[in-house]
Amino acid sequence: MPSSVPRHWRENIKRYRLLGTKCASCGTIHYPRRTVCPSCKARELEEYQFKGSGKIYSYTIIRSPPEGYEFCKPYAAALIELEEGEIVTAQLTDCNFDDLEIGMPVESVIRRMFAYGESGIIVYGYKFRPILPRM
Amino acid sequence: MKTIKDVGIVGYGAYVPMYRIKNSDIARVWGNDPVRVPVKEKSVPGPDEDACTIACEAAKNSLLRAGIDPHSLGAVWVGTESKPYAVKPTATIVAEVIGATPAINAADWEFACKAGTEALQGAFGYVGSGMAPYALAIGVDTAQGQPADALEYTAAAGGAGFIVGPAEESLAHYEGSYSFVTDTPDFWRRQHEHYPKHASRFTGTPAYFYHVTNATRRMCDELGKEPNDYDYVIFHQPNTKFPMAAAKMLGVDKEKVIPGLISPYIGNTYAGSSLVGLAAVFDVASPGESVLCVSYGSGAGSDVFSFTVTEKITEVRDKAPNLKSYVGRRLEIDYATYARYRGKIRM
Numbered sequence: 001m002p003s004s005v006p007r008h009w010r011e012n013i014k015r016y017r018l019l020g021t022k023c024a025s026c027g028t029i030h031y032p033r034r035t036v037c038p039s040c041k042a043r044e045l046e047e048y049q050f051k052g053s054g055k056i057y058s059y060t061i062i063r064s065p066p067e068g069y070e071f072c073k074p075y076a077a078a079l080i081e082l083e084e085g086e087i088v089t090a091q092l093t094d095c096n097f098d099d100l101e102i103g104m105p106v107e108s109v110i111r112r113m114f115a116y117g118e119s120g121i122i123v124y125g126y127k128f129r130p131i132l133p134r135m
Numbered sequence: 136m137k138t139i140k141d142v143g144i145v146g147y148g149a150y151v152p153m154y155r156i157k158n159s160d161i162a163r164v165w166g167n168d169p170v171r172v173p174v175k176e177k178s179v180p181g182p183d184e185d186a187c188t189i190a191c192e193a194a195k196n197s198l199l200r201a202g203i204d205p206h207s208l209g210a211v212w213v214g215t216e217s218k219p220y221a222v223k224p225t226a227t228i229v230a231e232v233i234g235a236t237p238a239i240n241a242a243d244w245e246f247a248c249k250a251g252t253e254a255l256q257g258a259f260g261y262v263g264s265g266m267a268p269y270a271l272a273i274g275v276d277t278a279q280g281q282p283a284d285a286l287e288y289t290a291a292a293g294g295a296g297f298i299v300g301p302a303e304e305s306l307a308h309y310e311g312s313y314s315f316v317t318d319t320p321d322f323w324r325r326q327h328e329h330y331p332k333h334a335s336r337f338t339g340t341p342a343y344f345y346h347v348t349n350a351t352r353r354m355c356d357e358l359g360k361e362p363n364d365y366d367y368v369i370f371h372q373p374n375t376k377f378p379m380a381a382a383k384m385l386g387v388d389k390e391k392v393i394p395g396l397i398s399p400y401i402g403n404t405y406a407g408s409s410l411v412g413l414a415a416v417f418d419v420a421s422p423g424e425s426v427l428c429v430s431y432g433s434g435a436g437s438d439v440f441s442f443t444v445t446e447k448i449t450e451v452r453d454k455a456p457n458l459k460s461y462v463g464r465r466l467e468i469d470y471a472t473y474a475r476y477r478g479k480i481r482m
Contacts, residue, residue, distance in 0.1 A: 014230045019369055072182040093183055094153050096466070110191040110232050111183040119240040124187065124228060 008123050015125030018108055020086065022048035023127035031086045031106050053057070054082040061097055068114040076100060094129040117131045136312050136357075138263020143305020144442070145203070145269065146298035146451070148196020149414035150189050151401050151461040154179040154413030156473045158288050164470045165283045168458075172372040177291040177402025179468060180277045182476050184292070186215045187225045187408075190275045193296035196455035198233060200306070201298045205235040208265020208298070212257060213243050214406045216293075216324070217277045222418060229273070240267075246304075247322060248273060248371055250433025251294070253361045256438050258299040259309055269300045276405035281320035281330035282479055289374055291402030293461075297411040306451055307417065307426065307442040313354035315346055316436030323434065331455040333433075339377070342435050347371065347381045351429050358441055363387050365441075368422040369395035369412035371431035373403045394419055397426075400462050406432075411458065418445045418457040 020031035025042035031050060035044055059078035062069075069075070071110055076092035092100065093111055108130040115122040156179055158172035174246040180189070183431055188215050198205060208431035211230040216226055226241035236271055240261075244254045253275015275294025280287035302308055324331035334342075341421035347370060362368065362385040370378035375398060382392045395412035398404075402409050409430040474480050 012231060017234060071205075091183075094181060109188070111181075111188050112185060113183075122185075122187075124191075124232075127183065132456050132460055132464060134456055135463050 008121060012079060015123075016110065018052055018126055020048045020049040020050055021045040029084050029086060033089055043053070050086070051083050052096070052126075053131070054080045054106055056092075056100065056102055056104045056106060057081040057087055057102055058102060060090065068116070071114070078128065080106060091127045093127040094131065099130070107131050136314070137161060137221055138259055138265050138309065140260055141302035141308070142263045142299055143302045143308040143392040143445070144220050144297050145300035145306060145307070146195050146197040146199070146201025147295065147414050147417050148198075148200060148455050149293070149295040149458045149461065150192040151293040151404075151458070151462045152180045152184050152189070152197065154181055154326045155465045156470065156471075157467065159243035160470050162289055168408065172225065173376070174402050175271050175402065176467075177289060178315070179476055180292040182228070182276070185219045186213070186217045186275045186277050186294070187228050189221050189277070189292065189294045189366055190215070190225060190273045190322040191294065193273055193275065193294045194229050194233050195403040196428050197296040197298050199455040200451040201300065202451070202454070202458050203270070203300070204297070205233045208235045208237070208239055208259065208269045208271050210240040210261055211235055212241070212254035212270070212272050214246070214252070214254040214272065214274045215276050216247055216405060217247060217279065218243055219430060222329050223246070225285055233353075239246065240399050246372060246407055246432050246436065247432040248373070248403075248405045249430040249436060249438055251410045252428075252430035252438035252440070253432070254374045255299070255410070255440070256312055258297070258312060260311060262299045263309075267480055271298050274406040274408075274410040276407055276477060278363055278405040279324070279330050280402060283337070285332070286331070288331065289398070289403040291404050292462050293401055293404035294407035294416040297410065297413075299356070304447070305445055306447040307444050310443060311354060311358050313350050313357065313439045315350035315353060316345070317434035319346075321433045321435055322359050334339065336431065342433065343373070343377055344381060344384065344429050344436055345438040347429055347431050348384050350439045351385055353425070354439040354441065360441070361386070362427060363391070364425070365391065365424045367394055367416045367420060368392050369409050369416060369428045370428070371409045371429065371437075372396060372412060373408070375399045382447055392415065397458065399461065415458045417448065420448065422446045
């Protein structure tokens, strides 16, 4: 698999921090980041830091992953409805498939997304896990 | 050693992966006695975890407790012997993840199991000299244990981060520290090798015990204290036996060691080992109580720190998950799954 270092570098902050945008005009928040607000067409957008918590909107189990993701198969891929209302696609981690259910509260963590073999770059980014029970 | 300015720890946070393998299962696979094992079980990183991801969660938890703007950090230093890249810093990834870049110093430190406390010692100096208002030091490892080797029973994963800042904001006041090193080759890993080698029993008396006891006694002499004056004492914990034996040599009561002795439940987290123990103690210590933390790193040396817990601990403790939450979150896996997750099957 060919690696595109500049492409991953450009997307680092988005993947690391769940950074989106908020429209200064109508207050709508977006993920991924936008340059024009899809709600009111305003161009004045400010950076918005998502809290990183949400719930499972829908999910599926991936048993035949694309190249580069085999190291963690099988894994769950989900649509996560963030606390702020936006829906993002992400992998679930640290979970027992039998326990997963729509509406389950989850939180974001940083994990290895994939690596370009033994010698290429390692790509990190957000995944979601069931909320850590506090003791 | 003491700093010019009064400093302390203003935030701390730990992380331990959820997977566990029982020592009895490792013993079963290699035909050894499943009863005579060094710890009950050890933590195993998931397939998408490494020293960097563990450091990121420890860093985030530290920031939650410190309540500071990440941009006010002057340094992010990661001590580890399991860097995801041989060349490329882990610390820059952690600094980017927590939003502390670009006006910051970032580096990875290496000194076997004391790389984390080495970074912490540096952080006290960096903040204590006035070069930065805050500095984050993390000790973390996903330790490598060669299949069938004695260290496979304990080589585990986990880490903890500590933010050093002004004494008036601290949850634990720094009273002094000491570093004691010699050239003692008790454990090493050569370039391009997957697994470390060790000198078996040589790792005991001339290595671990010599450095741990000397460092502790010398710092205590400087501070006019005895090791048993402290309310809590944390030693580097490669197993259960070594820290308890060190306590006995130094005249420290057993019950002062137990709250920070985590290796029986998660194994040896190497550069995270004594720092995970320190996080566990901060989870339970009360204002006014004193804490002695002693690391050990092969090669070899010890760092020792003296702290007094402040009133702030009660305000910040619950702002991030405690260590018990991570230790209690466990999913047992068998040796085959562990072998796959740890890359022990080479095709």
